[in-house]
């Protein structure tokens with residue numbers, strides 16, 4: 001068995017979390033496959049792990065949804081998730097949860113004490129996930145893709161979230177002022193200019209950070225970070241941001257500020273700023289096919305997304321010195337056999353601890369002894385010795 005990756009979850013303990021009244025699970029393995037029927041509680045486990053890092057977790061759920069509801073319980077109560085980790089700086093214990101189910105925020109414990117900040121937690125533990133909900137990324141509107149891209153940047157540049165928020169705030173206030181002026185109200189021109197100044201400063205910072213990330217992702221993909229995985233064929237771009245963040249930052253800010261000042265009347269008529277990083281879009285292209293992602297098949301889109309997430313995980317790993325924990329929910333669902341096998345070939349070589357879910361354990365048999373199989377049934381998880389269909393899968397591989 002391969003040794004444990006530098007950052008690994010070694011034990012997961014749930015108390016009244018989702019479908020689990022209580023669970024204590026040994027997770028000290030490089031790759032864990034959580035197999036079980038629909039509704040067994042596989043995604044709930046990934047979600048619990050995702051909540052051990054700051055953020056809203058992989059479902060973006062509200063706190064009140066997370067407490068275990070027994071039959072007849074109209075509302076969930078308090079809940080807790082605790083994890084023990086092996087990290088490059090030594091063992092670490094992390095806990096999160098709410099005591100009051102009406103709370104909107106959860107609290108954290110780091111080695112038994114309240115952490116100084118969420119950044120302190122993020123500096124010790126990182127996780128990256130891919131869920132079936134993200135399959136729609138290329139079919140939905142651009143705003144979902146911008147949020148996705150910004151989350152990718154944020155994982156590497158924690159200050160990015162502040163820049164995005166500052167830009168959005170300034171833009172919303174400028175939109176309000178322009179609407180007021182359009183409706184005959186009197187507005188303060190100095191206030192308007194200062195808002196455009198803020199939009200230019202934060203907007204160029206947002207665009208520049210996205211541009212840097214996109215370049216690094218492309219380099220990671222081209223450098224074969226995703227191994228032989230077909231998604232290494234992706235090219236990644238973000239529209240608008242190149243032009244917006246071109247040249248020295250001060251020049252770019254000046255251009256954007258001037259464009260905003262010139263565009264006031266048109267922006268007022270159309271109900272908001274018509275240009276800026278809030279209009280950018282993330283574009284993935286299948287290089288071999290020369291097709292943008294929305295024109296690719298479901299499985300091809302999934303492969304592009306997997307490649308993007310693996311490249312992102314590799315960048316985080318290079319920056320932190322330890323790869324983030326990978327949570328891949330139903331990742332094999334739309335992938336054909338060659339793509340699955342290419343993925344299973346890459347996963348053990350990423351230096352990351354990987355959690356995979358699926359309804360059919362046999363699909364994961366090619367991972368062989370690299371992976372530990374856990375059988376998930378409502379409210380319980382048990383290790384299972386051996387893979388169903390393992391011998392057949394091996395025969396199949398030999399036959400290729």
Ligand SMILES: Nc1ncnc2c1ncn2[C@@H]1O[C@H](COP(=O)(O)OP(=O)(O)OP(=O)(O)O)[C@@H](O)[C@H]1O
Pocket residue numbers: 017018019020036037038039040041042043044045065066067068069070076359
């Ligand atoms: N707060 C809660 N209390 C109790 N049960 C819950 C709560 N929230 C969700 N559940 C239940 O948890 C079960 C497992 O959900 P989960 O999404 O983990 O399933 P899964 O194994 O990933 O299934 P699938 O293969 O269908 O994706 C569902 O039946 C759901 O109704």
